[in-house]
Amino acid sequence: MATNDMTDATTTTTTAGISGTHAAHAGLWHLGDDLKVARMGFGAMRLPAPDWDGPAGDPDRAVAVLRRAVELGVNHIDTAAFYFYKHLSANALIRTALHPYADDLVIATKVGPGRTPEGEWMSPASPTELKAAVHRNLRELGRDHLDLVYLRRLPSVESLSEQFGALAALREQGLIRHLGLSNVRPDHLAEAEQIAPVVAVQNQFNLVTRPGAAMVGICADKGIAFVPYFPLGGLGIAETRRLQGIADRHGATPVQVMLAGLLSLSPTVLLIPGTSSPAHLEENVAAGTLRLHAEDLAELDSISRR
Ligand SMILES: NC(=O)c1ccc[n+]([C@@H]2O[C@H](COP(=O)([O-])OP(=O)(O)OC[C@H]3O[C@@H](n4cnc5c(N)ncnc54)[C@H](OP(=O)(O)O)[C@@H]3O)[C@@H](O)[C@H]2O)c1
Numbered sequence: 001m002a003t004n005d006m007t008d009a010t011t012t013t014t015t016a017g018i019s020g021t022h023a024a025h026a027g028l029w030h031l032g033d034d035l036k037v038a039r040m041g042f043g044a045m046r047l048p049a050p051d052w053d054g055p056a057g058d059p060d061r062a063v064a065v066l067r068r069a070v071e072l073g074v075n076h077i078d079t080a081a082f083y084f085y086k087h088l089s090a091n092a093l094i095r096t097a098l099h100p101y102a103d104d105l106v107i108a109t110k111v112g113p114g115r116t117p118e119g120e121w122m123s124p125a126s127p128t129e130l131k132a133a134v135h136r137n138l139r140e141l142g143r144d145h146l147d148l149v150y151l152r153r154l155p156s157v158e159s160l161s162e163q164f165g166a167l168a169a170l171r172e173q174g175l176i177r178h179l180g181l182s183n184v185r186p187d188h189l190a191e192a193e194q195i196a197p198v199v200a201v202q203n204q205f206n207l208v209t210r211p212g213a214a215m216v217g218i219c220a221d222k223g224i225a226f227v228p229y230f231p232l233g234g235l236g237i238a239e240t241r242r243l244q245g246i247a248d249r250h251g252a253t254p255v256q257v258m259l260a261g262l263l264s265l266s267p268t269v270l271l272i273p274g275t276s277s278p279a280h281l282e283e284n285v286a287a288g289t290l291r292l293h294a295e296d297l298a299e300l301d302s303i304s305r306r
Helices: 059-071 090-098 127-141 161-172 186-193 214-222 237-250 254-263 278-289 294-303
Strands: 028-031 035-038 076-078 106-111 113-115 121-124 146-152 176-182 200-204 225-229
Touching: 059 090, 059 278, 090 127, 106 127, 127 146, 127 161, 146 161, 146 200, 161 176, 161 186, 176 186, 176 225, 186 214, 200 214, 214 225, 237 254, 237 294, 254 278, 254 294
Parallel strands: 076 106, 106 146, 146 176, 176 200, 200 225
Antiparallel strands: 028 035, 113 121
16 A cells, blocks of 8 residues: 555544644645645636536636635646636636746646537547647646646547557656546556556546445555545435534534545545635635544445445
8 A cells, every 4th residue: 555655644533523724634645756745636627617518607716716725735736628618717717826836736637538619529639639738738727847647538448558658758758747547447557557657547436436446446556646536426315414424523514524535545545626615615625634533434434335
């Protein structure tokens, strides 16, 4: 099991409840040995709009949320050039809010499928299109290199070699510092690792349905960050009630229990919960302070509908 020589906030069971709000309370992780991030990050997908078909979000509120996230110690922000609604894009909001960027800010982006200006999804990107997508992210974010670029696999793509090889070449050229994979199985990870180092896997995962759970352990064993997206998904009324029971014991909220439970799975889990609400942001970051006890973790395990 990887420890990455950073604070392991996942095994302490002595501190109850929520106190203080700083992203580093969730622990720290080195992406690829050089980029030190707080394990509580932020996902920017829903800043332009809560859904692909709108309505448009409030750009001033989005900028305020991003700036507050950084004030709270968040230094890992997840985005993509395909996160946009009409003329409002996540990359542009990040640039408006945070440029010039702090030295320790890690912006992760994804390439793979593109979207037309009207928002329609396109087929898997060719190497040339991937290169164009990397340059688009560089331009939109106002950077001369990208910290972490995930290849986002579409279900129709079985072999990643051609696409991942194209990104590995851009890494060799210094345009990309580290590479990750999104929406992949263990065999895809193994295939990509033959081509270039992989520092992060971003797959859909939550504590209730736990899709593809094996990947959490595989990443932990390899010292690769596992970044669950839709981390708050899967909750029904019955699960929410049981989470409320755990939350009440800690003076926390069910969402905080969900996030703390994910952090407890392995020291390589990095969270990027997304919100356009300042109050939800504070709540999510504070979840990194919550230390769940063994009985809480057992209860969380029992609500899983795997
Ligand atoms: N690789 C991929 O294919 C992929 C796919 C999807 C997402 N992602 C990444 O993963 C990130 C997270 O995913 P996500 O934003 O879709 O899902 P999420 O973090 O599970 O949930 C976001 C939703 O939960 C709400 N929320 C957030 N904090 C809350 C709180 N404390 N209490 C109540 N509601 C709360 C948000 O609404 P409010 O705005 O009202 O708070 C929003 O509707 C995205 O931003 C994106 O960067 C990657």
